[in-house]
Amino acid sequence: MSATAAALAALRLETEPPASVSVWCGRPGRPSAFRFRADVPHYAASLIKLAALRAAARTLDPATEVPVHDEFRSAHSGTYRTDRAYDNDEEPWRRLGGTAPLGWLCERMVCSSSNLATDLVLERVGVAAAAAEAPAGMTLTRPIGDHAAREAGLTNTVTAEAAAALVSALATEQEGRLLEPLRRQLYRAEIPAALPPGTRVANKNGWVDGVLHDAALVEPDDAPAYVLAVCTSGMAEEAARAVIHRVARASWDDRTRPGTGPETEESDARR
Structure with a gap:
């Protein structure tokens, strides 16, 4: 099991309604390397x-x-x-x-x-x-x-898969120029905050009461760039942020996984 799958399984989100968490992680323009309820809709904010x-x-x-x-x-x-x-x-x-x-x-x-x-x-x-x-x-x-x-x-x-698809599109269109506003993002308390200091991240988050999302292109120095999108609903803000941090840290541990398609997996937390 990948680090991302293990992190979601450990959270046991299935037993804590009305909490809803969705994750999509993979290389831009490729099938997911990891997904968890990635097709579940959330308010988009x-x-x-x-x-x-x-x-x-x-x-x-x-x-x-x-x-x-x-x-x-x-x-x-x-x-x-x-x-x-x-x-x-x-x-x-x-x-x-x-x-x-x-x-x-x-x-x-x-x-x-x-x-x-x-x-x-x-x-x-x-x-x-x-x-x-x-x-x-x-x-x-x-x-x-x-x-x-x-x-x-x-x-x-929005679904986590759709959020990831948007970031992937921005990374590939117009030679990636549309990512520049995301690279200058002022709100970095979600995915970027959980990664090692100095990591290049282009992200866009969204939040209203009971909703907290973040979608990002993460660019490690030692691995190819990858996209991570995490959508949360029905959770207190700090609890939702803690989930996003845990998933982001686990995705970092998985950053060298190929993610070309056959490795795609659905978290055991779903079962």
Whole structure:
């Protein structure tokens, strides 16, 4: 059994509902070397921002200046306002009433998880175009903070497999340039924090109450790069972070495994 499988088996998550944990680990563009409930959907939180980044890179000029405002058309009906108090990044709000370049908004959307920047990018690219960049296993139906759409049942979901597929795509498209905002990620308390200091990691996490995810490209000096995605739901934040840390450390121990397909395994914790 791999270190990652052993770590999940030791957690005995099956006996602790309503906790739900999903893991996908493997080389970019290859079948998984390890997976655990990787096709189980979770609320996506900020992982939708990776699909928005792909869509923006395909269709928008990063130099275009756009008005910065906080009222947007709902995906369901009427309009909504992005909640400044619920945002993670004050920088775009300082430009309220002015303009900002789309490239800068894409950067803030990912590296500091700005909700205002995300809604401005989605307004330009369109939710449907962003949804078209989402891999199987991710649904993207509304922007961040669109309460009318949420109350109407429109939601955004993701699986660990889909989160990993997004990171793999960013690593291979445009010669990997789309990974740069993930390399400059300011929120590093999940996967990066569990790895040896100085490890190169490009990651995007997402969190709301009861939900904590992280998806990353890990680039060891002594092994090929690999993708790790961990999604958690129904857990207290610190407990979820501890699970992510344990899985990340185990993935590091497994970093030299080939992961070309035949080695794919499902954790004994599932049985």
